Amino acid sequence: MRKNVLVVGAGGVGRVVAHKCALNSDILGDIHIASRSAEKCRAIVESIHEKKHMRSNAKLEWHQLDAMDVQATVDLIRKANAQIVINVGSAFVNMSVLSACLETGAAYIDTAIHEDPRKICETPPWYGNYEWKRAEECAKRGVTAILGAGFDPGVVNAYARLAKDEHFDQIKDIDIVDINAGSHGKYFATNFDPEINFREFTGVVYSWQNGAWQTNKMFEIGKEFDLPVVGKRKAYLTGHDEIHSLSRNFPNANVRFWMGFGDHYITVFNVLKNLGLLSEQPVKTAEGLEVVPLKVVKAVLPDPASLAPDYTGKTCIGDFISGTKDGVDKEIFVYNVADHKEAFNEVGAQGISYTAGVPAAVAALLIAQGDWDVRKMANVEELSPWPFIKGLHQNGLKTFLKDERGEDRLISE
Amino acid sequence: MRKNVLVVGAGGVGRVVAHKCALNSDILGDIHIASRSAEKCRAIVESIHEKKHMRSNAKLEWHQLDAMDVQATVDLIRKANAQIVINVGSAFVNMSVLSACLETGAAYIDTAIHEDPRKICETPPWYGNYEWKRAEECAKRGVTAILGAGFDPGVVNAYARLAKDEHFDQIKDIDIVDINAGSHGKYFATNFDPEINFREFTGVVYSWQNGAWQTNKMFEIGKEFDLPVVGKRKAYLTGHDEIHSLSRNFPNANVRFWMGFGDHYITVFNVLKNLGLLSEQPVKTAEGLEVVPLKVVKAVLPDPASLAPDYTGKTCIGDFISGTKDGVDKEIFVYNVADHKEAFNEVGAQGISYTAGVPAAVAALLIAQGDWDVRKMANVEELSPWPFIKGLHQNGLKTFLKDERGEDRLISE
Numbered sequence: 001m002r003k004n005v006l007v008v009g010a011g012g013v014g015r016v017v018a019h020k021c022a023l024n025s026d027i028l029g030d031i032h033i034a035s036r037s038a039e040k041c042r043a044i045v046e047s048i049h050e051k052k053h054m055r056s057n058a059k060l061e062w063h064q065l066d067a068m069d070v071q072a073t074v075d076l077i078r079k080a081n082a083q084i085v086i087n088v089g090s091a092f093v094n095m096s097v098l099s100a101c102l103e104t105g106a107a108y109i110d111t112a113i114h115e116d117p118r119k120i121c122e123t124p125p126w127y128g129n130y131e132w133k134r135a136e137e138c139a140k141r142g143v144t145a146i147l148g149a150g151f152d153p154g155v156v157n158a159y160a161r162l163a164k165d166e167h168f169d170q171i172k173d174i175d176i177v178d179i180n181a182g183s184h185g186k187y188f189a190t191n192f193d194p195e196i197n198f199r200e201f202t203g204v205v206y207s208w209q210n211g212a213w214q215t216n217k218m219f220e221i222g223k224e225f226d227l228p229v230v231g232k233r234k235a236y237l238t239g240h241d242e243i244h245s246l247s248r249n250f251p252n253a254n255v256r257f258w259m260g261f262g263d264h265y266i267t268v269f270n271v272l273k274n275l276g277l278l279s280e281q282p283v284k285t286a287e288g289l290e291v292v293p294l295k296v297v298k299a300v301l302p303d304p305a306s307l308a309p310d311y312t313g314k315t316c317i318g319d320f321i322s323g324t325k326d327g328v329d330k331e332i333f334v335y336n337v338a339d340h341k342e343a344f345n346e347v348g349a350q351g352i353s354y355t356a357g358v359p360a361a362v363a364a365l366l367i368a369q370g371d372w373d374v375r376k377m378a379n380v381e382e383l384s385p386w387p388f389i390k391g392l393h394q395n396g397l398k399t400f401l402k403d404e405r406g407e408d409r410l411i412s413e
Numbered sequence: 414m415r416k417n418v419l420v421v422g423a424g425g426v427g428r429v430v431a432h433k434c435a436l437n438s439d440i441l442g443d444i445h446i447a448s449r450s451a452e453k454c455r456a457i458v459e460s461i462h463e464k465k466h467m468r469s470n471a472k473l474e475w476h477q478l479d480a481m482d483v484q485a486t487v488d489l490i491r492k493a494n495a496q497i498v499i500n501v502g503s504a505f506v507n508m509s510v511l512s513a514c515l516e517t518g519a520a521y522i523d524t525a526i527h528e529d530p531r532k533i534c535e536t537p538p539w540y541g542n543y544e545w546k547r548a549e550e551c552a553k554r555g556v557t558a559i560l561g562a563g564f565d566p567g568v569v570n571a572y573a574r575l576a577k578d579e580h581f582d583q584i585k586d587i588d589i590v591d592i593n594a595g596s597h598g599k600y601f602a603t604n605f606d607p608e609i610n611f612r613e614f615t616g617v618v619y620s621w622q623n624g625a626w627q628t629n630k631m632f633e634i635g636k637e638f639d640l641p642v643v644g645k646r647k648a649y650l651t652g653h654d655e656i657h658s659l660s661r662n663f664p665n666a667n668v669r670f671w672m673g674f675g676d677h678y679i680t681v682f683n684v685l686k687n688l689g690l691l692s693e694q695p696v697k698t699a700e701g702l703e704v705v706p707l708k709v710v711k712a713v714l715p716d717p718a719s720l721a722p723d724y725t726g727k728t729c730i731g732d733f734i735s736g737t738k739d740g741v742d743k744e745i746f747v748y749n750v751a752d753h754k755e756a757f758n759e760v761g762a763q764g765i766s767y768t769a770g771v772p773a774a775v776a777a778l779l780i781a782q783g784d785w786d787v788r789k790m791a792n793v794e795e796l797s798p799w800p801f802i803k804g805l806h807q808n809g810l811k812t813f814l815k816d817e818r819g820e821d822r823l824i825s826e
Binding site for chain 2: 187188267268271272274275276277279283284285286287289291292293295296297298299300301
């Protein structure tokens with residue numbers, strides 16, 4: 001049994017994680033929230049108190065922290081006596097937070113691959129570039145490190161594992177589909193930090209097909225999916241973290257990721273990209289001022305956190321998995337549907353943050369309770385899926401399965 | 414007879430004006446080019462020498478000048494002994510250059526209304542805001558000041574006057590149509606300084622209809638025109654300088670200006686505008702840097718001057734004029750067609766600069782020769798149109814007239 005959680009990061013996802021940890025503080029113990037922004041931490045603590053989400057008289061504290069500073073992170077982990085660290089800070093701090101966990105023995109959880117701020121869309125193997133280089137050290141020191149434990153990557157990896165365990169003898173295709181059918185009511189906005197959000201789409205699109213990496217351009221390959229609840233939606237082949245770990249764990253399957261985009265998003269994105277306004281390379285104005293265009297675009301766009309109160313509609317994220325069982329071809333769809341408004345009412349964040357944050361808190365619960373305290377580095381598909389899927393259900397994310405006969409049922413209860 | 418010309422401004426239009434003045438230097442005498450940028454002035458002088466465009470052994474000189482500085486401009490006019498000043502500098506210097514002309518007695522020519530850099534799309538009466546306040550002083554001092562002597566405003570005003578003099582008893586509608594059917598081969602670019610170009614389209618659209626100012630939004634009213642040479646083209650109701658002076662000189666006519674835009678231009682413009690990237694109000698980046706978004710957009714767009722070498726296709730600008738003659742309703746179209754490539758081959762500028770610059774040089778010739786040396790302030794429709802139209806023809810811009818029977822003929826020869 002491990003206890004006391006340190007949440008690194010106080011954006012929308014950090015808020016969800018903190019609320020969900022508080023709601024499980026009878027199991028998790030003390031909850032500490034740390035971020036560069038004291039103000040954002042404080043707002044989350046206030047929100048938890050306001051909603052009376054603490055379930056024990058354990059501590060709820062916040063701390064200002066530069067998570068790029070390993071020693072400061074080590075000191076905070078020790079001071080908080082945290083045995084579990086949930087890293088939902090910027091994509092640039094994974095390696096420093098993991099280093100602090102290795103030094104202190106605390107378990108580590110994150111929800112996205114590490115990125116170098118100076119690079120855009122690095123080439124696969126992504127986990128191989130940074131995280132997996134530490135796998136041996138984790139195993140040697142007996143440190144649990146769960147990588148990519150959000151929704152995608154995360155829950156979608158568990159769905160693939162579930163399919164392998166129970167529904168197929170052989171898996172041919174794993175098509176992960178992520179549709180946000182919600183509406184924020186603004187002309188245009190990104191659901192995450194625009195700098196991170198756009199970086200996902202400005203490079204080469206990678207997919208794993210026929211046993212090798214395939215490359216395409218963004219918005220080159222589009223496909224309409226007919227989905228439960230949200231209906232027919234257009235999605236585009238996109239590079240995404242989980243393709244890499246799934247390609248290692250399902251080397252004979254085709255692994256593709258499809259992100260839903262409306263025509264309006266694509267138009268705005270293409271204009272900005274083609275004009276050079278998504279560039280992270282500085283330009284000089286006629287007046288001689290050096291400016292990074294992407295940072296100006298970020299400055300004029302709505303703050304993603306500001307979207308939550310007015311966000312309506314639903315998300316649908318899941319895995320289309322096809323293959324053979326007992327010699328017969330079949331396809332299933334394992335998925336979740338989340339509601340933006342319900343998420344906001346519960347924890348003050350929109351559905352995208354909610355679906356990313358709940359799984360990380362559930363992963364912490366599974367480590368605290370022992371199910372996932374594997375004392376090594378692991379991606380989610382390498383772990384037992386049922387405790388995760390059940391835990392998600394208890395914490396607000398239900399799982400449905402539409403089988404080869406078109407029958408759709410709740411499987412997570 | 415007046416002589417010796419000072420050209421203020423060394424952008425694309427300044428280049429055309431300087432070349433055309435040089436080609437008429439047997440009449441105009443010395444040619445002086447002044448701008449904030451010594452480099453641009455020097456390039457124009459070199460281009461004139463290279464093309465052997467000087468037609469006399471008069472002087473061809475350039476000067477660095479801040480035309481906002483009235484005394485410096487007065488000093489330069491005197492030093493150059495310039496009796497004619499052609500102001501094709503930024504829209505912000507009209508008042509200071511006019512002041513210098515009033516002090517020295519030099520004739521003044523410009524091609525666009527004065528603008529205050531701190532305001533965007535001021536409300537009508539535009540000329541009344543600045544230029545016409547000096548009309549009395551011009552008359553008192555006997556200073557010739559020809560306002561708006563480019564193509565539009567300028568030539569299109571002369572076309573309206575021609576129609577009134579020779580083709581109608583009563584004019585009902587003056588619809589000025591400006592179509593650039595050329596292609597610069599870039600994803601997106603503006604033909605003038607993006608700061609000025611976008612400012613034209615970010616405010617309210619004014620037109621003069623039924624004896625009063627009407628307001629619309631940009632891109633609210635679109636209409637397809639079937640034009641000679643360039644064919645069917647969509648144009649949008651737009652505010653433009655000449656609507657104001659024509660509304661005073663043709664108060665009973667409806668005066669509208671239509672600017673051609675392709676769907677792609679409108680898409681890009683709308684994205685930039687709706688995101689707030691065309692704003693001249695500074696925003697602050699996450700890093701605390703204060704930046705004016707419009708200046709960043711300008712920095713990433715191609716320099717308009719760089720478009721000229723690869724510009725192909727044609728422009729068509731003219732006036733649809735309808736009314737009655739001898740009790741019968743009729744409509745005519747008076748117009749010019751210019752070619753981007755031909756303009757570049759002749760003077761190293763694209764067609765948009767060419768059509769704006771040639772008329773200003775012709776106006777200078779008409780002042781030098783006495784036809785337009787009216788010793789007061791005047792808009793082009795208040796002056797005799799034939800010497801202007803003939804002079805344009807001799808200097809590269811032909812005028813055609815398509816009459817009520819659909820017959821199309823060259824009238825400027």
